[in-house]
Amino acid sequence: MRFETSTIKDIAKALGLSTSTVSRALRDRYEISEETKKLVLAYAEKVNYRANPIARSLKERRSYSIGIIVSEIANNFFSQVINGIESIAYDKDYHVIISQSHESYKQEKLNVDHLASRSIDGLLIALSSETQDIDYLRDLYAKGLPIVFFDRVPEDFETHKVIANNFKGSFDATEHLILSGKRTIAHLTNSENLSITKERLEGYKAALVKYHIEFRPELVKYCQHGGMHSAELEQAVKELLPLKPDGIFISSDRLTTGCIMALKKTNPEVAHKIAIAGFTNSNLVELFSPSLTSVKQPAFEMGQVATELLISMIEAKRPVTEFETKVLDTELVKKR
Amino acid sequence: MRFETSTIKDIAKALGLSTSTVSRALRDRYEISEETKKLVLAYAEKVNYRANPIARSLKERRSYSIGIIVSEIANNFFSQVINGIESIAYDKDYHVIISQSHESYKQEKLNVDHLASRSIDGLLIALSSETQDIDYLRDLYAKGLPIVFFDRVPEDFETHKVIANNFKGSFDATEHLILSGKRTIAHLTNSENLSITKERLEGYKAALVKYHIEFRPELVKYCQHGGMHSAELEQAVKELLPLKPDGIFISSDRLTTGCIMALKKTNPEVAHKIAIAGFTNSNLVELFSPSLTSVKQPAFEMGQVATELLISMIEAKRPVTEFETKVLDTELVKKR
DNA sequence: TTGTATGCGTTATCAC
């Protein structure tokens, strides 16, 4: 607070009380006479007193704020998750600080360090597609920082996690393509080391197995940058088309929109012939690709659940030892 | 910082120095012997010392963080602006705190108050479409909080502002429709009290005048919620179609995507016959509506410029008295 | 060049 505001001291002086009395009245904590409490509250209201959270943070050694790390806020899925996070956090008087990793490990680490040093009380994080080494998170966790992972989670890290039922979502989407008569189904997906990539690949494979369709590795294309660079997608499309796929199952929001763009740009004549099913939370996309089937993730809910878990860790009297991995169901929205 | 960390005091004790010496060495501020400075820095590095920004904020009465208020982060334009803001802020060692108003005046005010009480050093804000009374901002400004408006700016507020050349962008877009042979051009736009709405309406009108086309108020539809609710857009489309427009000039990103969706949903048979030109920073949209022409705003740059202005205000020795309104050019991206 | 003392605004531990 760089500019003038009234403090507890001001109120105390004005009312002829001590700062501790004022503090108690404001916090309604220790026993205090109704009378003086009312007096203080009334005066505080009058001068529009706002407690200085910086001072409070320093004293209490906590900040009432939680950090969020996502790869991109310009991603329908993540912005919906963030809305879910905010809905719970604000309700419980926590502030949120959003940071973007832009799918870069270096940036992710930088942001986390920054947040940690800025005294966040807990961290909600979806790993970047580059991230493989999470020792820096382990250190922070060991030092006492509560962490909850969502969507993109590590395997070997004992804490709460919230994910979608990626296996089932992928299975359903692939099955839908198969039931529509498709037989050569490609799979366009994220970086190989993301948890969601692995889980979704398994769901895709399982559907193929069920319908006795051979799994062909060359039909699977990985995009390291999650479709942020159009060149990456155009390259994938270019490699895929000679294999004559009649369907594509796509593993993320950005990839789905990006792939449709790449198809229309590089091969408009075949674009409409290929059925697409993809993880996407964007309403827009569905409309334009008539045969697009989307796997909707409960993004808002994922944000809510993750935040509730995090806050429970933050406010727990002693370290949590029982962890859970919440798995939320996806919804298949079929189009024509 | 809720968990263990080494402080200046720890370093001082370990090195047999005083806290002030350590502080000075770390901040490299007062004259201090090269020797002790090196000693301190080396040790600080060794124990991975991180200054507690909370304590620093309390002491210096500033937080090295700037607040951002936008209506929605899930808006291509705003997320690009935010990226621009971050690029400058991080470079100058400021942290950013993002809040969403969701086009609600109440939420906007709540967020601003929250940020202000959390000791932001400055505020970057694009007003919500509901906002009419900005006295609360005036109060904060009077108390010393530097504020820079971008995109959606108030008329009667003397401070730095950064906007796009909305008049010219709208003029160009409308003219483009006219030159394509359109004569009945509707205008779909935001809430009437937004600055961008007014400026864009003027550009639209000016283009009509130039080509001797009569301005018909019934062809202009305002959307209070900026296209966040699909019902709102469907209603607008429903009212517009009986007037048989052959072109629509749309005033924002969300409205453009939303309008195309509404058209395809409610009147797929005429959707492709209507030429659309709209303010949108989404690459996706262009692809799907073949005749869509977009007015691209320099969003990233807008974020950068606004942030530079804000930081200059924050770091100015005395109150700024000369204000500027930066006007950035838009770019018309024509399709076929 | 370095050390001592003070205060930022708040909460907590004592006394009274």
Next chain:
DNA sequence: GTGATAACGCATACAA
């Protein structure tokens, strides 16, 4: 029930 006082971690005016 209330008031003095210390402390959170840091920066700085002042003294040495």
